[in-house]
Amino acid sequence: MPSLSEIPHDVNEAQWRAITHQGSHLLIVAGPGTGKTHTLTHRIIRFAEQLKNSQRILAITFTNKAAREMSERLSGCLSVVNAGVMVDTFHSFCLKFLRQFIRHANLPVDFRVAIPEEIEVLAKELWPDKSVKERKDTVEQISRWKSTSFEQPLPENLRVYNELLRAKGLLDFDDLLLESLNLLTKISQVREQIRNTYRFIFVDEYQDMNPAQHALLKIFVDDGALLTAIGDPNQAIYSFRGADVRFFESFSADFPGAVIMELSENYRSATNLLKASGQVIAKNKRFFIPALNPKILTEGRLTIYEAPTDKAEAEYVVHQLEKLIGGTSMFSIDSGRVANYEEPNASFNDIVILYRLNSQRRVLEEALGRSGIPYRVSGDKPFYQIVLPLKDDPHEENNQKVSLMTLHAAKGLEFPVVFIIGCEENLIPLNLKGFSFDAEEERRLFYVGMTRAKEKLYLIRARRRYLYGQSYENLPSPFLSDIEEELKAYEEIQKKAPKKKFPQEKQMDLFG
DNA sequence: GGCGCACTATTTTTT
DNA sequence: ATAGTGCGCC
Numbered sequence: 001m002p003s004l005s006e007i008p009h010d011v012n013e014a015q016w017r018a019i020t021h022q023g024s025h026l027l028i029v030a031g032p033g034t035g036k037t038h039t040l041t042h043r044i045i046r047f048a049e050q051l052k053n054s055q056r057i058l059a060i061t062f063t064n065k066a067a068r069e070m071s072e073r074l075s076g077c078l079s080v081v082n083a084g085v086m087v088d089t090f091h092s093f094c095l096k097f098l099r100q101f102i103r104h105a106n107l108p109v110d111f112r113v114a115i116p117e118e119i120e121v122l123a124k125e126l127w128p129d130k131s132v133k134e135r136k137d138t139v140e141q142i143s144r145w146k147s148t149s150f151e152q153p154l155p156e157n158l159r160v161y162n163e164l165l166r167a168k169g170l171l172d173f174d175d176l177l178l179e180s181l182n183l184l185t186k187i188s189q190v191r192e193q194i195r196n197t198y199r200f201i202f203v204d205e206y207q208d209m210n211p212a213q214h215a216l217l218k219i220f221v222d223d224g225a226l227l228t229a230i231g232d233p234n235q236a237i238y239s240f241r242g243a244d245v246r247f248f249e250s251f252s253a254d255f256p257g258a259v260i261m262e263l264s265e266n267y268r269s270a271t272n273l274l275k276a277s278g279q280v281i282a283k284n285k286r287f288f289i290p291a292l293n294p295k296i297l298t299e300g301r302l303t304i305y306e307a308p309t310d311k312a313e314a315e316y317v318v319h320q321l322e323k324l325i326g327g328t329s330m331f332s333i334d335s336g337r338v339a340n341y342e343e344p345n346a347s348f349n350d351i352v353i354l355y356r357l358n359s360q361r362r363v364l365e366e367a368l369g370r371s372g373i374p375y376r377v378s379g380d381k382p383f384y385q386i387v388l389p390l391k392d393d394p395h396e397e398n399n400q401k402v403s404l405m406t407l408h409a410a411k412g413l414e415f416p417v418v419f420i421i422g423c424e425e426n427l428i429p430l431n432l433k434g435f436s437f438d439a440e441e442e443r444r445l446f447y448v449g450m451t452r453a454k455e456k457l458y459l460i461r462a463r464r465r466y467l468y469g470q471s472y473e474n475l476p477s478p479f480l481s482d483i484e485e486e487l488k489a490y491e492e493i494q495k496k497a498p499k500k501k502f503p504q505e506k507q508m509d510l511f512g
Numbered sequence: 513g514g515c516g517c518a519c520t521a522t523t524t525t526t527t
Numbered sequence: 528a529t530a531g532t533g534c535g536c537c
Contacts, residue, residue, distance in 0.1 A: 063526060091527045113527085132532065133521080173527045208526095241525060357523060362528090379525085408524050430523065445524080468522055469528040 011035075011042060018261045019043045025221070025258035027206070027251045028230040031292050032277075032451035033268025033414070040204060040230050041073045047200050048077075048085050057085040058220075059202040064089055066204060066412070086198075090213050094176040097183075097194075104187045107171070107179060114170040122164055126157075146174035147210040147242035150181075177212040184219050195223040206231035206251075210242040218254065227255055233287040237408055237445045239438065248287075266292040268414055270300020273457050276483045277450040283482050284440050296454070303458045304480065305491040310360070310422075313462040314367035316491075317353060317419055320458065321373055321402060324351065324417060348374055348400035350416040354407050354449045356430050359467065360422050361404060368402070375402040379409030407449045418453035420446075423461040424474035446479050 007016045015035055018028045019042045030036040040059075048057055059074075061067045071087045086093070095113065102109055114122070123135040130138065142158050154162075165172060171179065184191050201220050203209070206229040209217070221227050229251065236245035252258045266274055271294045278291045307313035326345040353364060353375075361377065368375050403415070422428060429442030450457060459480060465472050 089527070095527095176527080238525075240523080359522080359528090406524065432523065434521095435523065441524095466528075 008042075010038070012265050014261065014263050014265065015039045015042070018263065019046060021259060021261070025227040025251075025255040026229070027248075027258055027260045028228070028263060029232065029248075029260065029289065030230055030263040031232050031266065031289065032235065032448075033266040034263035034292065035265075035267060036230055036232075036263070037070070037073065037204070039263065040202060040228070041070070043228060044074060044085060044202055045077050051084070051199075055084075055199050056197045057200045057202065058093070058198045058225075059085060059087045059204070060093065060217075061087070061089055061204045062208050064092070067092070070204070090216070091173055091176045094180040094216075097180050098171075098176065101183060101187070101190045101193075104190050105179060105183050108166065108169040111169050111171050113176065114165065114168075114172050118168075118170060119172060122161070122168065122170075126160055126164060143172070143174050144242055146172075146178055147212045148244070150178055150212055150215075174212065177216060181212065181216055181219070184216070191219070191223060194220070195225075198225050201225045201227050203227070203229045204231070207233050207236035207245050207248055208238050208243045209247045211244060212242075214244075214247050214254075221255055227258075234281050234284070234289060234444055235411060235448050235451075237411065237441060237448060239441055245286075262289070264290060264292050265295050267295045268454055269294070269451060270296055270298045270455050272302050272487045273300045273450065273453050273455075276302050276457070276487045277447055279484060279487075280443065280450060280479050280482050281447040283479075284443050286440060298455065300453075301456050301489055302483070302487050303456070303491055304488045305458065305460045306476070307460065307462045308464060310363050310462040310465040311367070313421055313460055313465075314363045316460065317364065317421065317458075318367045318371045318373060320419070321348075321351065322371070324456075346417050348402045351419070352403040352405065352410065352413070352415040352417070352452065353419040353421060354405060354410050354452070355421050356407055356427050356445075357422075357467075358406060363466075364404065364421070368404075373402055374399060375404055377404045379405045407445050410452050411448050414452050414454055416454045417456045417458075418449070419458040419460060420449045421460045421462075422465070423459045423477040423480055424465065425477060426472075426474055427465075428477045428479060443479060446477075 007013065011019065012035075015038070018026065018039050028036075028039065030039065044057060044059055051057065059070060061070060067087050067089050074085055074087065088096070098105055098107065098111075102111075119139055120135070123130075123139050127135055127138065138157060142161055145152075145155065145158060165175075184194065198220060201217065203217065208231070217227065231248065233245050233248040236243065236248075239245065247254065251260065269277070274292055274294045282288075282291075305316060307316050324346040325348065355361060355364070365375070365377075407420070420428075426432075428446055429437070429439050431437050450459075459477075461474070461476055461480075463473060465474060
């Protein structure tokens with residue numbers, strides 16, 4: 001047993017227990033800002049030091065970005081690289097696995113993974129009479145079936161789709177997981193080799209697991225590997241693409257003997273912000289988790305503001321940005337303010353503006369454009385384009401920019417200053433007519449947004465908003481009233497000459 | 513095959 | 528609002 005006196009300076013007691021735990025599967029419940037990656041990395045390194053020859057550690061992430069970041073953290077420790085820690089996404093690992101054992105697989109030997117355009121072409125061949133939307137829906141359904149319902153009998157449209165895909169020598173992304181599952185289930189020789197290689201498996205963001213990934217993981221573990229999973233069920237926001245947060249609840253049943261630990265010291269958010277986000281997430285029925293303990297003991301500031309319109313909302317954001325940036329830039333020229341040591345100026349990189357819908361971005365971009373504030377929009381480029389070389393503008397690197405992204409895209413990031421715009425009924429939580437509505441997941445999404453903030457959080461709304469060509473009058477988001485008044489600082493509404501010209505008011509028939 | 517007009521649907525997103 | 532599809536016409 002490692003004694004507490006061994007604890008490194010950069011690790012707390014709960015983290016140390018999680019890092020050093022041995023002899024059973026382990027689920028680490030790690031809320032926002034509790035040192036999730038830090039703890040996982042330490043634990044991997046510790047296990048890597050104990051590896052015998054030919055044994056491997058497999059650390060699985062969901063995104064390439066997460067895999068890259070994990071690799072970078074680990075490669076600081078050379079011995080780990082030598083010991084053979086494999087850090088990969090589920091999909092990328094399965095691709096390598098299938099290539100390695102291709103002679104055992106019932107697949108075209110030179111198969112490729114289809115890019116989305118190839119899937120579109122294929123769908124057009126199969127269903128020429130369907131509209132574009134219907135084809136898109138069908139392909140989406142197929143992907144969902146493959147990641148969630150793959151044990152059910154094969155639907156007819158899926159059979160023809162698979163046949164044509166294979167005839168072209170292609171696999172889709174979901175096939176990477178399913179074909180790997182197939183191979184492991186059917187060929188004991190392959191399974192044996194895998195069993196002898198991967199003794200320790202680590203999975204990050206466990207709340208994002210889909211049933212196909214879970215099935216794969218179960219095979220590894222049934223073959224004798226020891227599993228460490230880490231994540232936060234309160235940050236599960238991807239159920240719409242097949243992720244199932246139930247695997248968090250069934251962990252002990254799925255992996256007998258498992259130990260569950262919690263990290264609850266928060267090193268990210270100022271006390272007011274941590275309290276506020278805690279009060280919001282506490283209203284969910286699922287996943288009660290005791291409040292996180294603040295370790296950053298500044299108060300922080302939670303600002304609430306209601307603008308008359310979405311345009312005014314954007315102008316307010318711009319105005320606040322100018323105030324935040326303060327003396328260090330051109331924006332201070334007219335104010336003549338001197339930087340205040342109690343309120344150090346923020347730089348553009350410190351700031352993110354979050355929204356529920358991409359369509360909210362336009363008004364924001366216009367206001368930012370008018371003011372000349374530099375910004376970047378993230379999370380809207382397809383993954384396969386990322387590999388293409390970007391224009392190498394040497395200034396790009398140093399350029400300070402405000403970030404704009406959806407609440408979804410913000411997961412895993414942190415910023416000193418966070419704006420969440422559109423904090424209105426029907427928008428947060430999003431309730432669009434004709435679309436399914438999951439109040440608990442929407443609350444988790446809002447929680448993810450709130451918990452990105454380290455020092456300042458602005459929860460902003462517009463009384464009147466244009467969406468899809470219609471004007472709506474919306475009440476505040478019900479989530480706002482879950483935060484106690486003591487924590488909120490209300491900003492005065494900026495006085496402006498009332499605008500008379502609103503286009504025809506229509507019924508709010510878009511919201512369900 | 514290409515142009516232009518009318519119609520329509522509209523989340524969140526990774527691999 | 529607006530982007531993108533689908534259709535008719537040359």
